[in-house]
Amino acid sequence: MTEPVISFDDLSVSFPTDDGMVRAVRNVSFDVEPGEVMAVVGESGSGKSVTALAAMRLHPGSAEITGEIRFGGRDLLGIGEKEMRRVRGNGIAMIFQDPMTALNPVMKVGAQIAEMVLIHDDVSKKEAWTRAADLLESVGVPEPGRRVKQYPHEFSGGMRQRAMIAMAIANGPDLLIADEPTTALDVTIQAQVLEVMKTAQEATGAAILLITHDLGVVAGIADRVVVMYGGRVFESGSADQVFYRSQNPYTRGLMSSIPRLDAPKGERLIPIPGTPPNVLNPPSGCAFGPRCTFASDSCHESHAELMSVGFDGTHRSRCHKLAELPDLFAAAETR
Amino acid sequence: MTNDPTTLPAHGDPVLRVENLVKDFPIQAGFFRRQVGLVQAVSGVSLEIHEHETLGVVGESGCGKTTLGRTILRLLDATSGSVTYKGESVTGASNSRMRELRRHMQIVFQDPFASLNPRMPVREIIAEPLRIHGESRAAASARANELIDAVGLLSDYGNRYPHEFSGGQRQRIGIARALALQPTLIILDEPVSALDVSVQAQVVNLLEDLQNEFKLSYMFIAHDLSVVRHISDRVAVMYLGKVVEVADRDSIYDRPSHPYTQSLLSAVPVADPHAERNRRRIVLEGDLPSPAAVPSGCRFRTRCPIATERCSVEEPEIRLMAEGHEVACHFPLSPGESLIEVAAARGR
Numbered sequence: 001m002t003e004p005v006i007s008f009d010d011l012s013v014s015f016p017t018d019d020g021m022v023r024a025v026r027n028v029s030f031d032v033e034p035g036e037v038m039a040v041v042g043e044s045g046s047g048k049s050v051t052a053l054a055a056m057r058l059h060p061g062s063a064e065i066t067g068e069i070r071f072g073g074r075d076l077l078g079i080g081e082k083e084m085r086r087v088r089g090n091g092i093a094m095i096f097q098d099p100m101t102a103l104n105p106v107m108k109v110g111a112q113i114a115e116m117v118l119i120h121d122d123v124s125k126k127e128a129w130t131r132a133a134d135l136l137e138s139v140g141v142p143e144p145g146r147r148v149k150q151y152p153h154e155f156s157g158g159m160r161q162r163a164m165i166a167m168a169i170a171n172g173p174d175l176l177i178a179d180e181p182t183t184a185l186d187v188t189i190q191a192q193v194l195e196v197m198k199t200a201q202e203a204t205g206a207a208i209l210l211i212t213h214d215l216g217v218v219a220g221i222a223d224r225v226v227v228m229y230g231g232r233v234f235e236s237g238s239a240d241q242v243f244y245r246s247q248n249p250y251t252r253g254l255m256s257s258i259p260r261l262d263a264p265k266g267e268r269l270i271p272i273p274g275t276p277p278n279v280l281n282p283p284s285g286c287a288f289g290p291r292c293t294f295a296s297d298s299c300h301e302s303h304a305e306l307m308s309v310g311f312d313g314t315h316r317s318r319c320h321k322l323a324e325l326p327d328l329f330a331a332a333e334t335r
Numbered sequence: 336m337t338n339d340p341t342t343l344p345a346h347g348d349p350v351l352r353v354e355n356l357v358k359d360f361p362i363q364a365g366f367f368r369r370q371v372g373l374v375q376a377v378s379g380v381s382l383e384i385h386e387h388e389t390l391g392v393v394g395e396s397g398c399g400k401t402t403l404g405r406t407i408l409r410l411l412d413a414t415s416g417s418v419t420y421k422g423e424s425v426t427g428a429s430n431s432r433m434r435e436l437r438r439h440m441q442i443v444f445q446d447p448f449a450s451l452n453p454r455m456p457v458r459e460i461i462a463e464p465l466r467i468h469g470e471s472r473a474a475a476s477a478r479a480n481e482l483i484d485a486v487g488l489l490s491d492y493g494n495r496y497p498h499e500f501s502g503g504q505r506q507r508i509g510i511a512r513a514l515a516l517q518p519t520l521i522i523l524d525e526p527v528s529a530l531d532v533s534v535q536a537q538v539v540n541l542l543e544d545l546q547n548e549f550k551l552s553y554m555f556i557a558h559d560l561s562v563v564r565h566i567s568d569r570v571a572v573m574y575l576g577k578v579v580e581v582a583d584r585d586s587i588y589d590r591p592s593h594p595y596t597q598s599l600l601s602a603v604p605v606a607d608p609h610a611e612r613n614r615r616r617i618v619l620e621g622d623l624p625s626p627a628a629v630p631s632g633c634r635f636r637t638r639c640p641i642a643t644e645r646c647s648v649e650e651p652e653i654r655l656m657a658e659g660h661e662v663a664c665h666f667p668l669s670p671g672e673s674l675i676e677v678a679a680a681r682g683r
Contacts, residue, residue: 043531156622186395186558188619188638191602195618213532216604220611239608257536259565261603262610265585268543269565271536275501291533 004031004070005175005207006055006092011067013050013059022279024050026231027067029306032175037201037208039222039239041215045279047231052177052211056094057084071175090120093168095197097180099160102167103152109136109163110148116170135166138203139196158189162196169200176201179211194221215258219243227251230277230287233306237315247309247317247325250288286320294321294328348422349383350520350552351407351440356380356416358399358406362627374627376402378576379416381653384520389546389553391567391584393560393599397626398573400556404522407554408440409433420520438468441513445525447505451497457483457508458493464515482511485548487541503534507541514545522554527562539566560603564588569659572596575626575634578653582660590670592662595635597674617674633665640678641666 013025025047032038042048053059055069057076069076072091076084088094096102104112113132117123123131129148136144139162152160161181168176178197182190198221201208212218218225218239225242227235227250235248246252253272274291277283283290285300292299299320307322309315321328357379362372376399384390392400405411407418409425418425420436428436444450451460458479465475483493486507497505506526513521523542527535539562546553557563563570564584571581572593580593591597601617619638624630633651636642645665653663668674 043533158622186623187560187602188395188598189622190604191616191618194604195616214604215532215606216611219606219608220604222608243606243608254533255606257533258606259536259539259561260607261561261564261588261600261605262607263565265564269536269539271540272533273537275503275534276531 002034005034006209007031007068007070008051008055009068009070011051011054011069012065013047013054014064015060016062016064017280019280023282024231024279025054028228028231028233029067030226030233030236032207032209033224034174035201035205035207036223037210037221038224038226039210039212039218040226040228041212041218042228043213043276045230045276046228048211048228049179051228052094052179052209055177055209056088056092058094089116089173090171091173092175092177093171093173095161095164095168095176095178095181097183099157099164100152102164103160105152108149108151109155113148113163113167113170116167120171131170132166135170136163139163139166139169139200140192141166157185158192161185161189161193165193165196165200169204169206172204173206175209176206177209177211180213181210182217183212183214190217197221215243215255227254230282231279232287232303232318233316234288234319235315235317236306237309241315245315247315247322248319249292249294249321249325249328252329253291286318293332294325296321349385350388350421351382351384351554352417352419353380353382353403353407354417354419356403356406356418357414358402358411359414372627375576375629376626377406378629380573380576380578382571382578382581384552384554386519386552387546387550388568389555389566391563391570392554392556392573393558393563393570394573395558395599395623397575397623399576399626400573401524403573404442404524404554404556408437408442408522410442438516439518440520440522441516441518442522442524443506443509443513443526446529447502447509448497448529450509451505451512453497456494456496457488457500460497460508461493461511461515464512468516478515479511482514485514485545486511487537501534502530503537506530506538510538510541510545514549517549518551520552520554522556524556525558526555528557528559535562542566560600572599575624575629577634577663578661579635579664580660580662581653582657586657586660590660592656592660592667592669593635593664594639594641594666594668594674597668598638601674615675633663640674641681 009029011025011028015022028051040048110129110132113135114128117128117131133144133148136147141147141159141162155163182193222239224238226233229250235242235251256270257272259269272291277287286303289295289299304318304320306316306318309317356377358377360374360376361370364371380403394400406413413426425436461479461482462475465478483490488507527538555566567584569583570587571578574595580596591600598617598619621638624637630637632648633646636646651663651665653661656662656667
């Protein structure tokens with residue numbers, strides 16, 4: 001097996017707030033392999049975005065952070081700011097939900113992409129601009145020669161997203177982190193952007209760490225999936241394992257609560273009762289315990305460890321009832 | 336503004352009839368705010384909603400679906416066209432009559448964080464419409480308690496303030512307030528899109544239960560085609576201010592006839608990896624044109640893979656394709672016909 005591109009090892013991130021300490025990420029561990037698409041799925045407050053931001057060291061300065069994030073043979077949490085700046089853009093690039101947060105509004109799009117090229121490669125300015133146009137073309141921006149000379153406000157939402165992807169892949173990063181890249185887009189534009197991300201990945205061979213709440217997007221693009229809830233990993237495995245053979249009550253609940261375009265019509269939705277946990281005052285024991293139909297006393301006392309399901313160690317789940325789950329799920333289905 | 340009260344009754348008199356509704360917004364510029372252009376957000380929309388029916392209205396941003404809902408309730412004044420509620424003109428109603436009509440037509444907004452007064456306890460928020468319509472404090476309060484119970488909140492929540500509630504709970508409060516005056520029609524404007532996915536289903540189920548209990552009619556405005564499919568009896572698809580296709584739910588989802596409807600449906604990701612891997616997706620080219628500069632002829636033609644010369648010259652009228660299935664397209668797709676194949680056959 002090859003070395004992972006990035007390894008999160010026992011990562012915890014906490015923020016002091018006026019109302020107390022928020023433990024946003026709790027002992028999160030997972031790897032991303034070269035060239036794969038790893039999706040981190042969760043709802044608001046699950047800790048998925050904070051995990052991604054920590055890998056770019058973009059978390060707020062007041063955050064308390066422990067554990068390791070290993071990338072390219074070093075711990076990103078232990079290196080200096082100068083070295084980290086080299087990692088950003090070259091090694092790891094980020095695609096944000098709102099492209100205007102990543103694009104400079106008073107700089108031509110071509111100049112911004114060329115700037116990325118110049119940081120990495122010793123080429124002439126003219127060569128860098130040519131590369132910028134090529135990159136825009138590769139992400140499907142029509143008339144790239146004219147578009148490089150425009151400002152971000154002259155681009156539509158979908159085109160800005162493409163420009164940001166072009167910037168992100170400019171230096172051939174090993175890892176692309178995409179934080180809800182399609183959430184703000186209309187479905188027809190979302191389909192375009194996902195297509196572009198797939199193409200860009202195939203062309204550069206970069207791994208993608210995709211942060212999203214949209215299970216449909218995950219199903220379309222992910223090789224492996226990490227499901228987060230209340231700051232912890234609740235389940236991880238291949239897309240097929242998590243979608244078809246989930247061994248976690250939260251994942252199962254989430255899957256059956258969403259209306260699907262291909263579901264039989266007229267069927268009632270099965271909601272998860274209650275609300276996601278309060279980050280300031282999480283429940284004791286399992287974070288999902290208060291909403292879980294299978295929970296018993298032990299679930300409210302302590303949280304379960306992330307355990308291997310099956311034999312090859314690729315599928316993991318966190319649940320006190322792991323051994324009984326197949327029976328519990330079967331019984332629930334016949335109810 | 337004119338309206339014609341002698342409209343023909345369809346199968347069962349509709350609760351709401353919208354005819355040729357137009358809503359323009361002027362674009363102003365300069366120091367004197369001179370009008371330099373016009374955005375036609377709603378551009379001649381005709382629709383009906385029947386008793387105990389849910390009409391889903393779908394479309395992407397800028398298609399005019401939210402403006403449509405607000406213009407129907409006269410939260411915005413229509414530029415032209417008419418809205419009738421059970422045969423009575425809404426667009427032509429006097430202010431005092433409009434206040435009466437609002438008893439019957441309510442709205443629930445998307446953002447449960449912006450639509451509730453933060454300084455009012457929940458019971459008062461729900462009782463406020465009743466007080467405005469002349470109920471005594473005691474009667475309004477008693478009714479508010481019933482409604483708190485009806486939307487699945489605990490009775491002692493009535494004394495709490497909106498900030499103490501989660502998004503899903505706030506949306507329940509918004510729904511309870513809309514129900515206070517016992518309306519027959521509720522316009523739901525993206526009622527679940529701000530909620531966490533695990534909470535959306537709770538609110539969708541609640542809306543279904545309330546509809547059955549109180550025999551409500553809904554206009555369910557949303558961009559999420561999966562939720563609309565789940566809750567709607569009939570669906571209207573909008574594009575740049577126009578209804579391009581309207582039909583019963585099964586026809587829209589199983590036999591979409593307008594190229595835009597087919598593209599929209601094919602773009603929706605499905606939470607099933609096998610299905611996604613085997614799917615042929617129609618990826619539309621280009622972006623939505625600006626509503627301030629709509630294309631000539633058919634508004635969808637700039638992105639349509641099968642558009643011809645005719646589409647740029649002649650605007651397609653909405654016409655009946657099959658029983659209850661209306662489409663505005665010069666080249667509507669027949670049942671079972673796929674846009675990808677038709678486009679390929681034409682060498683596109």
